[in-house]
Amino acid sequence: MFSKLESLFFFHVGNQIDKWEQYLKIYDVELTRFAQSSRPVSLLEIGVQNGGSLELWSALLPEGSKIRGVDIDPQVAEIKFTNPDIRVDVLDGTTDEMLELFQDQSFDIVIDDGSHVSKDIISSFRRCFQLVSPGGLYIIEDLHAAYYESHGGGVHQETSAMRFLKELIDSVHLDYIEQDPINGGFDVELFRPYNQLIGRITFYDSVAVIEKLVEPKTEPYRRILSGTVSTAVDANKWLNALPRGQLATLRLSTKLAGQMDHRLADMVQRLEGACAAAEYRAAVCQKQVESLQQKAVHKDAGQGELTTTQQEHIIALQGGQDQEESSDFSSKKNGTDLHQKPSSRRDLSEQMKRSSDPVQSRRGDLKDECTGPLQIHNQAPRVEAVSALHEASLHHEKTIEVDLHDQLEISKALVRSLQEQLENERVNAQQIIAEMRGKLERSYAAWSSKARALSRLKSSRSVQQS
Ligand SMILES: C[S@@+](CC[C@H](N)C(=O)[O-])C[C@H]1O[C@@H](n2cnc3c(N)ncnc32)[C@H](O)[C@@H]1O
Structure with missing residues (x-):
């Protein structure tokens, strides 16, 4: 047809x-x-x-x-x-x-x-x-x-x-x-x-x-979740694994939101704990950085000896060089001894000047090298070696610090988005409860007027019968 x-x-x-x-x-x-x-x-x-x-x-x-x-x-x-x-x-x-x-x-x-x-x-x-x-x-x-x-x-x-x-x-x-x-x-x-x-x-x-579209799309579409029974995949599991962007915009049906409320609260609590721990770790890092900076100032000024760990660190940093050279920390190859103290006040100030002068010093180079294998030339005077060690530690600590701050920000943002979501769901739930209550009251009023009419009918019938 x-x-x-x-x-x-x-x-x-x-x-x-x-x-x-x-x-x-x-x-x-x-x-x-x-x-x-x-x-x-x-x-x-x-x-x-x-x-x-x-x-x-x-x-x-x-x-x-x-x-x-x-x-x-x-x-x-x-x-x-x-x-x-x-x-x-x-x-x-x-x-x-x-x-x-x-x-x-x-x-x-x-x-x-x-x-x-x-x-x-x-x-x-x-x-x-x-x-x-x-x-x-x-x-x-x-x-x-x-x-x-x-x-x-x-x-x-x-x-x-x-x-x-x-x-x-x-x-x-x-x-x-x-x-x-x-x-x-x-x-x-x-x-x-x-x-x-x-x-x-x-x-x-x-x-x-x-x-x-009948109406232009102004926001990306959101993921939505309804139903309260999850037999095959527990919502808890994937909720934890959900990318932050999706978690922030996830919409739950009111019933499910009610059921999830305590789970989300648990999550918020755990994340708050993680935030606190990250904040604590960041504070510890900050302290370590400060104490390293102080130590470096002392060493730069030629006060005190290198600790065994610092010496080992320098040896490790020299690992890329000739095995014979690096295994002998105090060797006097090429006439330079890393342990050798500056011979005069003038020598010391010369060396310090060189280590702090951005043009002469190898500091800048060393800083860049921190990301790759760091090398300290065997002939480097002791002040330079200490300064390199200091830079290396500082760089390392700063990386950790930045990392921690990132983690902290992520955790905080997650907490914020979850709290916002919770707030929205609570408002939703309150609206629905108010609507239900209104409906109940209206149907109760209708029912009671019917009941009154019925009892009037009954009593008039009993009057007629009597
Ligand atoms: C396939 S025919 C149209 C057939 C007609 N719609 C039908 O179903 O019977 C294509 C027509 O498009 C016109 N045309 C070609 N280029 C055009 C242009 N740039 N703007 C408007 N019309 C164009 C041609 O002149 C031609 O009449």
Whole structure:
């Protein structure tokens, strides 16, 4: 049996229509809700040719629907239409003139049946998608041409319309595209507006349907959880493993939130404990750094000897050098002894000056080397060795400190997001309880008035009987 559109097409006698056979079923699915609408709708078609398709749309859609067509061919101005709601303009559908002509209008349906050249399809879409009403459709016909070289197409052709549409699919998933090399080259900002406006993209043979959201998406979609029985996967387990971003936006149904309340409270408590521990560790680190700094000042001033651990540290740092040299800490190779004290006050001040002078000193180099294997030249005077050790320790401690602070921040943010979530769920629960209470009170009032009426009836009956 013919569908409504098939009947309209095959029994059509007016201006000529030019479509592919599979399109009738596609349009049947896609346009039913408009065809059955109780209000007139609006449709714009780019590419009129003989005007038959405009008559087909007019016959399918509710009475009073406005049907507009644009075509680059001036001959379309000669086409006669019996229905005054059909109007045609001679215009290039790929240009800004479209926006000028339809500046105060929007359409429930826009169909691109123009040149089918890839760059034209993309240009028209960039301009005319904004003419689609909220919840409306942008339909592109004859996409097989996006595989024809003659039309700027091809499976691997960068500029093909299909390639563009595939990027539109990516734009729908923009919120999940991580900024790392694997997604490199994707222009997130170019596609952001489409992310907020596109509800779906459906592909048929040669036809793509892009539906505009009824309301633009302003926030990424959130994960939601309902139901209180979790037999296979305990919510507790994955809740702990959930990435922070998702945890912060997770929505629970009120019942589940009630059940999870104590679990979340436990989690908050544990995290607060972890925060306190991290804070304590950071404080200990700070103290260690300070005491190392003090020790270094003493050593730089030539006071006191190196401790055994510090000596071992220096030997270890020399590990990359000649085994014979590094195994003999006090060897006098090349005439320099690491244990040798500066011979005079002048020597000491010279060495200290060198170790604190950013140009002469090896400190800067050593600091950089801290991240890789650190090497102290065997000929380095003792002050330099101590200074290097100090730098190495400082660097190491600072790394730990930074790490701890990161952990601390993460823990704190997690605590904050959980607390916010808890607060939201509590507010939700209170609202629902208030609503339930209202309902109960109303039904109680109704029930008690019924009960009163019943008892009045009973007592009047007993009076009659007596
Ligand atoms: C496939 S026909 C349209 C068929 C018609 N929609 C139908 O279903 O019977 C393509 C039409 O697009 C028009 N066209 C080509 N490039 C165009 C452009 N840039 N802007 C508007 N119309 C264009 C051509 O002149 C031609 O009439």
